[in-house]
Amino acid sequence: xxxxxxxxxxxxxxxxxxxxxxxxxxxxxxxxxxxxxxxxxxxxxxxxxxxxxxxxxxxxxxxxxxxxxxxxxxxxxxxxxxxxxxxxxxxxxxxxxxxxxxxxxxxxxxxxxxxxxxxxxxxxxxxxxxxxxxxxxxxxxxxxxxxxxxxxxxxxxxxxxxxxxxxxxxxxxxxxxxxxxxxxxxxxxxxxxxxxxxxxxxxxxxxxxxxxxxxxxxxxxxxxxxxxxxxxxxxxxxxxxxxxxxxxxxxxxxxxxxxxxxxxxxxxxxxxxxxxxxxxxxxxxxxxxxxxxxxxxxxxxxxxxxxxxxxxxxxxxxxxxxxxxxxxxxxxxxxxxxxxxxxxxxxxxxxxxxxxxxxxxxxxxxxxxxxxxxxxxxxxxxxx
Amino acid sequence: xxxxxxxxxxxxxxxxxxxxxxxxxxxxxxxxxxxxxxxxxxxxxxxxxxxxxxxxxxxxxxxxxxxxxxxxxxxxxxxxxxxxxxxxxxxxxxxxxxxxxxxxxxxxxxxxxxxxxxxxxxxxxxxxxxxxxxxxxxxxxxxxxxxxxxxxxxxxxxxxxxxxxxxxxxxxxxxxxxxxxxxxxxxxxxxxxxxxxxxxxxxxxxxxxxxxxxxxxxxxxxxxxx
Amino acid sequence: xxxxxxxxxxxxxxxxxxxxxxxxxxxxxxxxxxxxxxxxxxxxxxxxxxxxxxxxxxxxxxxxxxxxxxxxxxxxxxxxxxxxxxxxxxxxxxxxxxxxxxxxxxxxxxxxxxxxxxxxxxxxxxxxxxxxxxxxxxxxxxxxxxxxxxxxxxxxxxxxxxxxxxxxxxxxxxxxxxxxxxxxxxxxxxxxxxxxxxxxxxxxxxxxxxxxxxxxxxxxxxxxxxxxxxxxxxxxxxxxxxxxxx
Numbered sequence: 001x002x003x004x005x006x007x008x009x010x011x012x013x014x015x016x017x018x019x020x021x022x023x024x025x026x027x028x029x030x031x032x033x034x035x036x037x038x039x040x041x042x043x044x045x046x047x048x049x050x051x052x053x054x055x056x057x058x059x060x061x062x063x064x065x066x067x068x069x070x071x072x073x074x075x076x077x078x079x080x081x082x083x084x085x086x087x088x089x090x091x092x093x094x095x096x097x098x099x100x101x102x103x104x105x106x107x108x109x110x111x112x113x114x115x116x117x118x119x120x121x122x123x124x125x126x127x128x129x130x131x132x133x134x135x136x137x138x139x140x141x142x143x144x145x146x147x148x149x150x151x152x153x154x155x156x157x158x159x160x161x162x163x164x165x166x167x168x169x170x171x172x173x174x175x176x177x178x179x180x181x182x183x184x185x186x187x188x189x190x191x192x193x194x195x196x197x198x199x200x201x202x203x204x205x206x207x208x209x210x211x212x213x214x215x216x217x218x219x220x221x222x223x224x225x226x227x228x229x230x231x232x233x234x235x236x237x238x239x240x241x242x243x244x245x246x247x248x249x250x251x252x253x254x255x256x257x258x259x260x261x262x263x264x265x266x267x268x269x270x271x272x273x274x275x276x277x278x279x280x281x282x283x284x285x286x287x288x289x290x291x292x293x294x295x296x297x298x299x300x301x302x303x304x305x306x307x308x309x310x311x312x313x314x315x316x317x318x319x320x321x322x323x324x325x326x327x328x329x330x331x332x333x334x335x336x337x338x339x340x341x342x343x344x345x346x347x348x349x350x351x352x353x354x355x356x357x358x359x360x361x362x363x364x365x366x367x368x369x370x371x372x373x374x375x376x377x378x379x380x381x382x383x384x
Numbered sequence: 385x386x387x388x389x390x391x392x393x394x395x396x397x398x399x400x401x402x403x404x405x406x407x408x409x410x411x412x413x414x415x416x417x418x419x420x421x422x423x424x425x426x427x428x429x430x431x432x433x434x435x436x437x438x439x440x441x442x443x444x445x446x447x448x449x450x451x452x453x454x455x456x457x458x459x460x461x462x463x464x465x466x467x468x469x470x471x472x473x474x475x476x477x478x479x480x481x482x483x484x485x486x487x488x489x490x491x492x493x494x495x496x497x498x499x500x501x502x503x504x505x506x507x508x509x510x511x512x513x514x515x516x517x518x519x520x521x522x523x524x525x526x527x528x529x530x531x532x533x534x535x536x537x538x539x540x541x542x543x544x545x546x547x548x549x550x551x552x553x554x555x556x557x558x559x560x561x562x563x564x565x566x567x568x569x570x571x572x573x574x575x576x577x578x579x580x581x582x583x584x585x586x587x588x589x590x591x592x593x594x595x596x597x598x599x600x601x602x603x604x605x606x607x608x609x610x
Numbered sequence: 611x612x613x614x615x616x617x618x619x620x621x622x623x624x625x626x627x628x629x630x631x632x633x634x635x636x637x638x639x640x641x642x643x644x645x646x647x648x649x650x651x652x653x654x655x656x657x658x659x660x661x662x663x664x665x666x667x668x669x670x671x672x673x674x675x676x677x678x679x680x681x682x683x684x685x686x687x688x689x690x691x692x693x694x695x696x697x698x699x700x701x702x703x704x705x706x707x708x709x710x711x712x713x714x715x716x717x718x719x720x721x722x723x724x725x726x727x728x729x730x731x732x733x734x735x736x737x738x739x740x741x742x743x744x745x746x747x748x749x750x751x752x753x754x755x756x757x758x759x760x761x762x763x764x765x766x767x768x769x770x771x772x773x774x775x776x777x778x779x780x781x782x783x784x785x786x787x788x789x790x791x792x793x794x795x796x797x798x799x800x801x802x803x804x805x806x807x808x809x810x811x812x813x814x815x816x817x818x819x820x821x822x823x824x825x826x827x828x829x830x831x832x833x834x835x836x837x838x839x840x841x842x843x844x845x846x847x848x849x850x851x852x853x854x855x856x
Contacts, residue, residue: 052742078744089739093757093832103743136834152743162742447772447816449779451793452809459802528680535683542783542797554689558784563693570689574682581681 001034001051001160001192002027006060008046008217019043021050021217023060028209030159031190035207037197038240043217044196048162051194052081064160079103082153082161082191086168088145090137096122096148097133103156121151126181143174150182154189163195167202179205200241204229204248212237226252246366247330255332256325258365260346260355265290268297268313272306279305288345289316294352296322296345320345325354329362388564399550399572406549406576409540410533413469417476417529424477425484426510435485442478450475450539458543468540468547475536476529483525487518523591527584534577538569550576613806620803621810631791637811640788643706643781644774644815647713651774652767655718659725663759664751672726679719684777687712688784709781709788716777717770724766728759760831768823775816779808789815 008021021043028034036044049055051062053074062069069077090099097118098105104114119129125147137145146167153161167175167182179202186193197203203210204225212220212228214236221233229245229252232238241248264282266275266289279287285302289311298316306312321335323344336344336359346354428435453471461467491514499513541548541555548555553569556562620626627633662668688708695707732755740754756763782790792808795801 049742054738054742075744075746078742081742083739083742085735085739085742087733087735089735089742091736091740091754091758091834093834095834106744106749136832138834444813447776447813447820448809449776449790449793449812451779451783451790452805452812455793455797455805456802456809458797459805531681535681535685538683538685539780542794551685554685555783557689566689566692570686573686574690577681577683577686578678581677585677 001065001194002061002063003047003051004061004063006047006050006062007058008043008050008055009058019046019215019217021046021057024213024217024219026211026219026222028192028194030192032208033186033193033195033206034209034211035195035197035203036211036213037200037203037207038213038220039215040198042213042215044198044213045164046217047213048164048194048196051160051162052078052083075106079107079156080158080160082156082158084149084153084161084163084166086165088137088149088169090145090148090152092137095134095136096127096140097129099137099148100133100152100155102152107156117155121154122148124154124185125151127151142170143178146170146174146178147181150185154191159192161191161193163193165197166195168197168199175202182206201248201251204252212240214240249366250330250333250362251328253329253365254325255323255327255329255344255346255357258329258357258361260357261361263288263345263353263356265294265353266300266311267292268311270311272309272311275300275305275311276302284343288353288356289313290353293350295350296320296347296353320356322347322351323357324348329365332357333359333362386563387567388562391564392568395568399568402548402550402552402569403572403576405547406534406537406551406573409468409472409537409547409549410530413472413476413533413537414526414530416469417473417533418480418526420473421477421480421484425481425488428481428485429488429510429514438481442481445474445478450536451542454540454542463543463546468543472533472536472540476533479529479532480522480525483521483528484518487521487525488514490521491517519591520588523584523588527581527588530584531577531581534573534580538573541569549573613802616803617806617810620801620807626807631795633807633811636787636789636791637815640775640778640790640812640815643709643788644713644771644778647710647774647778648717648767648771650710651714651717651721651770654714655721656725656763659722659763660729660751660756662722663726663729664747664755666730669726672722676719676723679715682715684712684716685780685783687715688780692784706781706786708784709778709786712780713774713778717774720766720770720773722766724769725759725763728762728766729755731762732758757832758835761827761835764823764827764830768820768827771819771823772816775819776812779812 003024003026006021006024010020019041024043024047026034036047038044046055050057051064051069053069057070064081090096091102094102097115100118100121101114104117109117118133122129122132127144127147132140132144132148137148140148146169149166153163167178170178183206195203195206197206203212207225209223210225210228211222214220220240221228221237226249228237229241229249232241232245238245261283264278264287266278266287268289268291275287279285279302287300287302287305289297289300291297296319297313298319300311300316304315304317306315318339318341320341321332321339321344323332323335323346325346325348327335332344336342342359344357346357348354424434424438428438450471453474454467457467457470461470495513495517496509499509504513537549538551538554539548541551545552545556550569550573553565554573555569557564557566557569629635659672662672688711691708691711695711699707729751736754736758737750740750745753778788779790779793781788782794789808789812792804792811796804796808
């Protein structure tokens, strides 16, 4: 999807008009999520609506798959673009099933195919078709309605989706869950998505690319989220992303992206002689006690290692938090602070020790001079 | 059709007199109807249980033709001002009670809570907070009631020549099969209704400065939430 | 004799059920006149109301027209139309047209206003969602806007219908048929039984029409709209009642 010098002007003095857009150019690679973020009135929603021509641009071109949207018949265009809006826009007089099948029906699909697709989509967004298809929107919770909104937008399997604050109307806990579910879904579906939000945290979390817009409909910065956090292009962007941008970067990066310290381990029953020898080579005076499958049991301080005999696991003390490679640095740091320790234990899917992550290592990774490409290879790839 | 202009010029005095009578009959009805509706509406606001029976009676009255009410009352109260006014007052009441209650209902619960929070007593809140906010719908109701009463007064002409206002000419014109006289009653009564309607648009605008520039259209027959 | 026995006696008299002035004929006249007026009013006012509500254009025009129609006293309206129709068609013009035209004038404003209001009250987000999914304007109107505003639209027709049934009695003053005959003749003959009988018949007819529309509304409204309020639901707001029956 590509926007070329897109401009939308409104007559001066006209009240209640959406934000204008000024000479906006950006392109979203296929299968990526591009988030438009900015203060209210910055023209982000206007930009979104120009793509499906709910608003006609004053000048400029918008291309999807190389085809200019302005040259297409408008309803045909809209039927192949998924559209999710903040209040979900579910039709209260239709059942959930009929809501999901709106576009297939508009496209004149055979009834049987509509039915199949409807059930398939409800299952996809985690709503049991048998329990949900005949209910009405008023009978659903906010979170469930948002899922139906997503399912409806996906109905005709559109390659492109427009999402206007799709998770804006639910409480933070549900929003977090919906975001995660959607990201998981997107891994399979790989839609090209333009996503509007006013929430910088959501932008950073959801976007492969983030376009920060400022009042007047100007693009302030466009790039992968980590780059925007690490190198804000202007004071406006720096203010908008917030003073805590270094902390925000933590949520972008995962434990697996940092070099881990090797863990020095012993197994119950090991000879204490051996243990004492190992602790001398360890970076700190502790040994990690692991079971036969290398699953961690606890820390054994050097001064508790008996003079002779075998390792006694009951002498091991407080565990460090267990992290996996997918844990964000933010969560990792938070867990370590909670447990009042300097080190987290990184384990694999089966709970086997992979290595150690220290608070200090996180600090090193966050220094501005550290290369974001090293830290966030996925985001860097998206930008190229 | 022929209009007898000579007859018209001869009867301009009678026209003025009948217009006065028309306004007098309508004025009494709206004034008394408003007083009753207002008191009952306040009672309904205070004690919700009072309202459903009132609304039910109002809905029933609505289905009775005015002609029938006038006619039916003759056998009870004879040809008198009471016979003319009771139906007029009843219809005014039917319209106004719904609007006044709806007016008070339109006050947002937040505003009421804020007023309570600031320590208004119940009566103070009613008089200084709820009433001013209910005024737009009350005035809208008064407008419909007044215009409709102007129309209904013409029908009181069925009670004889002491009533009817401008409608008197219509009834006399029918009995004499004299088109000019029928129109002499019909056209001025339409103009009178339109003038009253216009006057009320001014009152409405003055009473609700914040809605200016917005067209006011109100749907009909919607149930008043109880 | 009290009102009840007077009325019952009148209904019990078999001669009141026969001939051209019998209850069945007068009832039939009244129903057909009201139905014809309502049909014409609906055919004119509904499309105009939908159009204004959908496009948002012509609202001022609608307000003006509706207020004008509301303000004109029905008796005066019939009086004005009468000489015109009897000049055009001396035979039938004097019999039905004036009442029908006045009834259309009476019924059209509430139908138009409610159609307009209903459509324009539909949540703008829903309309935009529908457009965004690629509905054409007509699909949007019939598939989303009309179903969502049905309660308000039907309330307008229902209210107009009751007004028409009650007010069509006025035609009898000019010598037309229908249930108004019993009222006018009852006054002329000083026959209370006939007056009460007429009142009962008109009231019953009006209440039946209310019932029919209430049923219609229940049948046509989506179950999704009959539950407790939810976001995006059309608000059916209470508002001023229509002009009283005249």
